[in-house]
Amino acid sequence: MPRFYLLHGQDEFALAEYVETIKAELGEPSMASLNITELDGRTVTLPQVQAAAGAMPFLTDFRLVIVEGWLTKLLSKTEGELEDEAETARSGGSAKETLTALATYLEDQPDSTRLVFVEKRDLPERHALVKAVNGQAWALVKKFDLPQGEALVKWVQTRAKAEGGTFTREAAQALAETERDPRALGHEITKILTHVNFARPAEVADVALLTSANSEARIFDFVDAIGQRRGKQALAELHKLLEKEEPLYVLGMVVRQFRFILLAKELLDARRSEAEVASTLGLHPFPAGKVCAQSRNFTLPALEAIYHRLLETDAAIKTGQTEPAAALDVLVAELTL
Incomplete structure (x- = not known):
């Protein structure tokens, strides 16, 4: 040894x-x-x-x-x-x-x-x-070494099997084409297998619905990175979002996500179940579970402070006090210190 x-x-x-x-x-x-x-x-x-x-x-x-x-x-x-x-x-x-x-x-x-x-x-x-x-x-x-090409496709299938699920060859290839970072891929695989409840092989349609290529799914990754104080990854996720969406739309999605997290935190602190959280927020159990998990990365006072900071940034952008993309960069830097 x-x-x-x-x-x-x-x-x-x-x-x-x-x-x-x-x-x-x-x-x-x-x-x-x-x-x-x-x-x-x-x-x-x-x-x-x-x-x-x-x-x-x-x-x-x-x-x-x-x-x-x-x-x-x-x-x-x-x-x-x-x-x-x-x-x-x-x-x-x-x-x-x-x-x-x-x-x-x-x-x-x-x-x-x-x-x-x-x-x-x-x-x-x-x-x-x-x-x-x-x-x-x-x-x-x-x-x-970072896996590439066919090796990355096989890596996705092997990783899925290790987690107790399966990916079709086509689904594994589709996922490998949307993301090449193994750490990010690991999160995506878990997300997709949870969506299919580990009851059937993940298909291409599941990948298209839930991967980070989808803006709403990428918001989860962005918020995860903020919650874990991973500033570099948070900025990377933000810039990927901004490649496809307008800054105010992205900010709106982030505000919505943190509102859900804040509400979930209050409900969980009151000893409500995740099922009750899903019902109260009007969310499907899968995204509700993600919101509950994300709420555990923050204290209630920290979430309240973040939410108010988001609203301040929204107001500053809409009144022309700051340039939208730059304001989002500054916001991420502040939240991941």
Whole structure:
């Protein structure tokens, strides 16, 4: 069993799923959480990694330390970005010196810790650490490429089967043609399988009705991204909406969605069921379930503040105080801080 994992590539969805499988090996979640340390590669130093990896596991077989984006940061510096003296002193040496010291440390890393490096970009084979650990019995280097073409179609069908449903070949191809990001595809697959109640294969018509190619469906993704504070994705979803719709129409759809979420939050807090929420809001059970799920991303005061901010933006656009598309960009930035 490897004690060091170097996971890299552009398929962030598959990468994240693989990390989750490692976490699952720790067993019961409440106990596992006591033995997981996640470090931000933008600020971490080698001594901090060593300290985390050197800690003993608590009532589990091993401790898990996950470091995300550190090699990307170091790689950018070794490729020519200048390091100032303060940064070099803080990190304990230059990028090349850090990589050399890291490679040396990994040879004697404690067996009681699994150290996982996650890089959401392709690392070249000539990378110093890749070369240092490749072929070592205690290390695993795994690359996650984005599936394309026929491989993406098969990926959709395999993913659907893993969730307990099925897609026809034609439906899988139609979905692959509307979205190529595996993470977004995962959301779409779940959405479509829920729509067919996992009782029959998803057809092309289901894809056309529910995928993000449909503006109303894309609003769900946009609001999801806001609720989870994923600003980059929220902006991407907004710009896709604006490619097909006018800014005021998009804003109107967002206001409507947040009104539903606010009402759902109030009903759920009053211990109403999702069926009662659907009935009160006049929604089909499927979108009502999505609204209820989205309401859990927010507190009631936060939803009230967002709703008032949306109405302010609507008024500013309609009175000519601001340019519509720019106002929506600013709004997304504010809501995902």
